[in-house]
Amino acid sequence: MNLELFILGGYGYFVWPAFIFTFLSCFALYLKTNKEFKKQEIMFLNKFGKIHSTKIETVNKEKALSSSTIF
Numbered sequence: 001m002n003l004e005l006f007i008l009g010g011y012g013y014f015v016w017p018a019f020i021f022t023f024l025s026c027f028a029l030y031l032k033t034n035k036e037f038k039k040q041e042i043m044f045l046n047k048f049g050k051i052h053s054t055k056i057e058t059v060n061k062e063k064a065l066s067s068s069t070i071f
Helices: 004-010 012-048 062-066
Strands: none
Touching: 004 012
């Protein structure tokens, strides 16, 4: 296997630790944000209960045009 790809012309010693640090930082931020979101979601549902949603019916374009009395 050609390891020159991973050495990156001698800069691999600087690039790979920076890449790993960035990846781990983003992953830790994701975990913290996800945990906080779940906590806030539980608090919201405890305060307001289940979210009620309403389904909106749509009319087919052909049906609407055929029953129109404009013409």
